[in-house]
Amino acid sequence: MLLLLLLTNAFVLLPWAGAGRIIGGCVAKPHSRPYMAYLEIQTGSQTSRCGGFLIRPDTVLSAAHCVDKEGAVRVTVILGAHNISAQEQSQQKIPVGQWVIHPEYSSAGTKNDIVLLKVCLKQRAMINNNVQCISIAKENERVEEGAECSVSGWGQISVTGQRSDVLMEVELKVQNEQICEQVFHNYQCQSMICVGDAYSKKSPYKGDSGGPLVCNKKAHGIASYVHTYNLFPEVFTRISYFEPWIRKQLRRFALQDTPGSPFSE
Template sequence: MMQYMHSFLLFHVVICLIQNAFGSEIINGKITKEKSMMYMASMQNSSKEHICGGFLVSEDFVVTAAHCDDTGNLSSVVLGTHNLKKVDSHTMRYNIKKCKHPSYVNAASGYDIMLLKLSRKAQLSKKTQIKTIQLSSHQIILKKKKICSVAGWGYTRTGGQTVDKLQVVDVPLINLEKCQEAWNNILPVNVVCAGGYGTNKGFCQGDSGGPLVCNGKAVGVVSFNNNQKCDYPDVPNIYTDISKYLPWIKDILNKKHC
């Protein structure tokens, strides 16, 4: 009974930590090269303020984290710029229809992924420079010191503010067993761990929904860190494992609705 109570209390402590970690900016990164990551998208509220990241996977759909709409205030997507001070709302802003994973309740329970159907097709052309990013078709094979990257407009320090210019940082993948152990074995299913542990690099508030990119493909979606603390090293950063949701994603992309 005592062991059960300890596990029960620990589970709720971790849920509280996760619930305070949402909306995750890039720590110890650098400004992204102009036009280098034109699949990146800014999720914005009704006041046209950045709240989360995302990434374009087809001319109709953006992928982001489901928890980015926990407040119900997500209202539009901005494409085609790395600088959020340079947004032409007539051409760069898209209204959206939200397609949350049907099993999503909160990030602590997993399934933290959402597709957003754009109100019109994104213009993939040399003029706009907007591009899509390919999704990884299989689970990551963890190699020693495998380095991936994550980008966003989030905080550059704990308790900071979002930034106008897109930032990117390299992060090492972390063995899932080691990651589970660091998180006291209370992580949800279908996650990938990278950065924030054994390194001074990772994501922070405002980066949620952005892609973890390995070998040019999106393998994860920024989900949560540890209680909004971005003073790494710390416990590993957590991403939703895209490979586990490919059938659901492909079904929506093919039907063009959810």
């Protein structure tokens, strides 16, 4: 599911056409993860795909590298989906009005890989049993080594297989920071989380970029990248580190929605 882009000896979990699935995972119970978002990114004639998750009725959190592209980019969010190829009544397809990439995002080393996407004001998400928001980790709230967490997304059944149309999920364990420091030259423990190990043979993959690392029913990470030649471990953006910036952007979004505001749509 997570699409991997070769970059400084690491694959960014990017979403291209034919994006993948979760390695070693299983099919999720339909609509058991109502916060999940499926992102369609249109750049010219090319369509790529990513994951994301709803944190407010008008806001989806994802990975910056998903939308960091040259030329005009259009992003559409699909909420309430289980089978992304079917026309399910539960689905809500909403265009993204704008997005904010972290100002210190760098594709070199995939640092600060986080983006907030604001859906169009008139088509914000309708919260129901199939579409719900998920809480995010607060500043200074860290997930500990050994914690059991989950990742979900749409995509391949193997490295070379076809992508899955239904939502897949996998359980992963948070690893010691030193493991990722040894594998990834640009790993930063303050802003990243080291997840997954070779023994479990489980990993997010092509097209899963931007999906949440969920621990104790709270989003702690954003799927970012893995090593070029080894799918284990994986690097996730640490949400708690960016929580103050996220809150600042959410306040800005709220101001935009105020009638008469110079920032309103």
